[in-house]
Amino acid sequence: MNKKVVTGVVGNDIHVVANRLIDISLQARGFEVFNLGVNTYLEEFIDAVVETDADVLLISSLNGEAEGWCRELQFLRAEYELKDVIFMIGGNLSVGEAANIEEIVPKYKSYGFDLVFHQVDLNIGLDTLEEFIGHKS
Ligand code: B12
Numbered sequence: 001m002n003k004k005v006v007t008g009v010v011g012n013d014i015h016v017v018a019n020r021l022i023d024i025s026l027q028a029r030g031f032e033v034f035n036l037g038v039n040t041y042l043e044e045f046i047d048a049v050v051e052t053d054a055d056v057l058l059i060s061s062l063n064g065e066a067e068g069w070c071r072e073l074q075f076l077r078a079e080y081e082l083k084d085v086i087f088m089i090g091g092n093l094s095v096g097e098a099a100n101i102e103e104i105v106p107k108y109k110s111y112g113f114d115l116v117f118h119q120v121d122l123n124i125g126l127d128t129l130e131e132f133i134g135h136k137s
Helices: 017-028 042-052 066-070 073-079 101-110 122-136
Strands: 004-009 032-035 056-061 086-091 115-118
Touching (some): 004 017, 017 032, 017 056, 056 066, 056 122, 066 086, 066 101, 086 122, 101 115, 115 122
Parallel strands (some): 056 086
């Protein structure tokens, strides 16, 4: 596939296990991975995307608090002219069971994400990413 992916876990989130699996799975699929690990802020992700000239930013959130950390994405995306980068987020995208599941995907898309996976299996998400890359190129 030979595409570059920046990944990590956003905000104050220290759940590291999925992050390691994502790193390994992306490499197994032939991606070049820049893993920023846990506790990564949106601005740090954007800096890494710019510095590495990445094709994809794949953000994880497990503690459910991504909403508060990712709202500015649409503005940063415009400011840094990143319209060709694929922005993807997954994991647990809300806190607790109370959230209206139907609202989660449109909400994150309105923040500037192209692909949103709330409690979706990692391999399904990565299959979808590969299809999305195929359609774009
Ligand atoms: C282990 C664990 C911890 C450990 C973490 C250790 C470490 N360094 O990683 C400790 C004990 C420290 C911890 C702390 C906390 N935790 Co915790 N933790 C867990 C637990 C039991 C397992 C997580 C795990 O490693 N799973 C294994 C990995 C492989 O699975 P996964 O994380 O689900 O990831 C998969 C998918 O989510 C998906 N995925 C992930 N990212 C992405 C991205 C994309 C694009 C795609 C497609 C898919 C995808 O793919 C992964 C592989 O299948 C879960 C409960 C559970 N059974 O899942 C709670 C859980 C994640 N924790 C939770 C919470 C609330 C916390 C705390 C806030 C608790 C507290 N009050 O202090 C703190 C958070 C601290 C912080 N600042 O983040 C909640 C989150 C609830 C929510 N979102 O509504 C959970 C779900 C427990 C619960 N049911 O309430 N936790």
